[in-house]
Amino acid sequence: DTEVTQTPKHLVMGMTNKKSLKCEQHMGHRAMYWYKQKAKKPPELMFVYSYEKLSINESVPSRFSPECPNSSLLNLHLHALQPEDSALYLCASSQGLREGGNYGYTFGSGTRLTVV
């Protein structure tokens, strides 16, 4: 299995809703990432998990809450979002530094989020 699977593919939510994005990989990667991508822009890093521990939070608002239940799963919990949070949310994984970390990321296809 060489894929990163993200669900759902599309999500429309109101500003008072609570929802979660899910990401799964079975490549044995020990680093997992959440990125946000706006149209015609490169991906922007949000969070990094390394060996199931949060290692980087790029000053992301608290309305985004990541969770890594195990080495294969990564969630992003959403609450009280704003319309400007509408974007493509990408999950990625890579080898951890202890395994050499010498390869690029594998990205999922993303969740297209619309906040209304």
Next chain:
Amino acid sequence: QKEVEQDPGPLSVPEGAIVSLNCTYSNSAFQYFMWYRQYSRKGPELLMYTYSSGNKEDGRFTAQVDKSSKYISLFIRDSQPSDSATYLCAMRNNAGNMLTFGGGTRLMVKP
């Protein structure tokens, strides 16, 4: 100045042309260089991965890294309409897994 600069395009070429995509960077600590292809509304797909300077070839794709000039290139031979996408360069240093992306170049290959 951004750490990684990439011409946004769009770059429009006829089918069969050789395409050259480029990135320049300012951080001399970058050691690993990648090219990703991203189709509209999809996640980026890793195309090429190179370490340090030199060339790497994979089918119609060739990646070049010139660390002395802080310049990387991706060449696409015999371009096809299916190559139409946004191409993102990305790079990182030895210290961690963090990638720094270029802004992406939009390529259009016309039949």
